[in-house]
Amino acid sequence: MKKFNFKISNFYSIFNEMSEPSKNIDTYLDGKIRQTLQSNVSDDFTFELMKRIEIEKEFAKEDVKTFKMVKYITGGFVLAITAFIILLTVIINNNEESQDVGFFNTMLEKFSGIVESISVVTTEMLGFTFDYQTGLVVLLITGCVFLFYFADRIIFKKHV
């Protein structure tokens, strides 16, 4: 009886013979799929794109200019409010220490008159008194809001 002689190399050669044509067909089909899926843009595509890019670049430059302006305006406004608060505090303190009638005191009296009239109106309408301290608190809050807005634009948005 003939003995069956199995060698692993025979097995691989049979397997390779079987898989080779299939592999070739696969390669052929891969090429065909590639050809079929490929589509091309129109000739002026890049020209149109580069035009849009140039416009975008110009807009970006304008944005930088506008942003700089907003930065300076906001910064100036915050500084003005802060300076005003400090000045007002100094004037009030001076007024309490000295009773001299001067330019600042006259201004302060006028300001005081405005605040008192606002105070009367707010008491009538909203039910709370608007005095110096309330005014300072309102100014301080406004200052903080602008400061936050300023910081938000400069520091946080820059990193987004």
Add this chain to the structure above:
Amino acid sequence: MPVSYREIIDEIRRGDTSAFRIISDELKDKAFSLTMKILKNKEEAEDSVQEAFMKLFKAITANQFEERSKLSTYFYSIVYNTAVDNYKKLKTQRFSIVSIDVDDSNFEEGDDLVKKYYESDIDKNIYEERHDMGIDKKFNDSEIREIVKNYIDHIPEQYSVILTMFYINDLSHEEISSVLKLPIGTVKNRIFRAKAKLKEIILKKYSEEEILQYV
């Protein structure tokens, strides 16, 4: 002249926008092929690809592209998402009820791949022709190309988009999986099934020997 994407990106960030032309020339057709599979309209697809390029440009200039992924993979992700967004917008504008399904969550793996293709008239014609002429019809390369084209045109987008990403955009299974947010096994399975079915269709029409003679 810049040679790598890294150098091109640096040029663009320094303000030389003309360097962006190199990226455009390299990726425009590949991006367009992918977008066409979703929007299926040349003008709309070109607009969508332009939009994707603009997004890429802004991402580069604003330092939003953080080179953790390849530039091409990052860009194809933008291309795909832009095309899907535009498809949804266009669908809403046209109040279309006949639509492609780009949303993978609605897709069930199954026999859609085969059904859609066999339902097409073109396919029916090919089979009728084959029946008339018999199996000894001469091997014809352009006809095979036509079969492949019809097949690709009729399979669901869940297959054709992945095939485009794999064959045209040269994305790996892993990259496709990350762009489409699909399990890697699903990606591999769809590529395998799409190819196997196409092979089956072609081998019904031509013998392996005929094809191999040509190859």
